[in-house]
Amino acid sequence: MASIKDIAKKAGVSVTAVSYALNGSKKVSEATRARIMAIAEELEYTPNLVGRSLQKQQTNIVAVFLTDYVGSFYGRLLAGIKEKLEVEGYELIVCSGSKAHAFLPQKLVDGAIILDSTFSGKELLKYADAGHKLVVLDRELEHENISNILVDNEFGATAAIEELIENNVDKIIVIEGPKSSFSSKIRRDVAANTAAAHQIEFEVLPGDYTLNAGIEHSEYIYQQTKNKKVGVFCLNDNMALGLYLGFKDYKDFVIGEDIQIIGFDATLEGQLAYPPLSTIYFSQSEWGAMAAEALLSMFDGQACEHRTLATRLLLGGSTQNSI
Structure with missing residues (x-):
């Protein structure tokens, strides 16, 4: 070399x-x-970027840590981040998995944007204590070196449950995300409280944000619809699309008529499904841009900030009110 x-x-x-x-x-x-x-x-x-970073204490590289990076959700998020960073002369690298955490203590990046459940809150606070600038998208942490840029999970979950109730369902089933997910916990708890306030039968099924989670629960949910009008709130679109796949095995079972389904994320895949998925919409690219702006602001010596991105109900063919 x-x-x-x-x-x-x-x-x-x-x-x-x-x-x-x-x-x-x-x-x-x-x-x-x-x-x-x-x-x-x-x-x-x-x-030699490592040597250069040791000399200048700056790499002009930002790490984006993701639990996963497959699908339109992550593509839009990264596009929003990348566009803002490039204007200011920063490059981004995408990291996944616990071994990649070493980029932070080794100071191979100037800062990081975190949407990764493999980090514990304690670990992130330790890095913040060491002076690392962080933006977290998946939890709330209080520290002068951490900005929280969150989605309005409360509004979205409330809107989803109220839509199902308006459609006169007898029972609401929630397929939750991973136990470690901050967003899943908020969405699940808000959904439970909203259903309880309306005295609607409510059940939570375990999930992990994957297609398989929806597929695995499809038979049980199908059996529930034989004597009840069921609405399902999947805490991301991916699991809702897993239900679509699972329900293909049942002849004459029509999504939007025999069952109501609402997702969360408004992914391209959900909008291209048939019928189009009713979901909770927020702009992933705007979320990414907000995260990048917050990190760049901290690089410039400004205080950390906590912001919330608005959500809204986007009706498709998977709920009755849209038919």
Whole structure:
């Protein structure tokens, strides 16, 4: 692998001049910089980001930690983050899994946006205590180096349950997310309280935000519909689409007529399903942009901020009021 010394030797300049050119300094002429950059490309020079970060205490890289990154939900979220960061000269890397947590203590990134249940609150507070700038999207943490940018889970869950009640269901079933998920807990608890206030039969089934969770519960839910009018609130669209797949096994069983289903996230996949999924809408790209703005603000020395992104009910063909 070529080094700065190799570039300097071939260009006939000092190592210092090469360093200036590679870092965009105006201490070398444009002609010299162009010649050095051409030689660096010819030699396939790759900068040592770890060494550079140790010297400058800055990498201009932001890590986005995600529990998963498959599907339109994460694509839109990352697009919103990326657009804001690029304007300010930052790159992003996407990390998943507990081993990737090492990027923070090793200071390989300038800050992080977290939507990842593999982090504990205690771990994030430890990194914040060490001076790391963090934006969390999946929990509430109080620290001067942590901004909370959350979705209005309370409004969304209330709107979903009230829609099912308005459709005169006899029983509401919630398929929840992972036990570790902050958003799932809020949505589940608000749904339970809203159903109780209307004295509607209510049941919670375990889930994990995957298609399989919906598929696995489809037979049980189908049996429930034989003597009751059932409404299902899936705490994300993915599990709702799992129900769609599971119900295909039952002839003449019509979603939106024989059962009411509402998701949460308003993913592209849910809107392209048949019938289109009724869901709780919020803009993932706007959420990502808000997270990036909060992190950039902290980089500039401003105080952390706590913001909530609005949600609303988006009716599709999976509930009666939309038919």
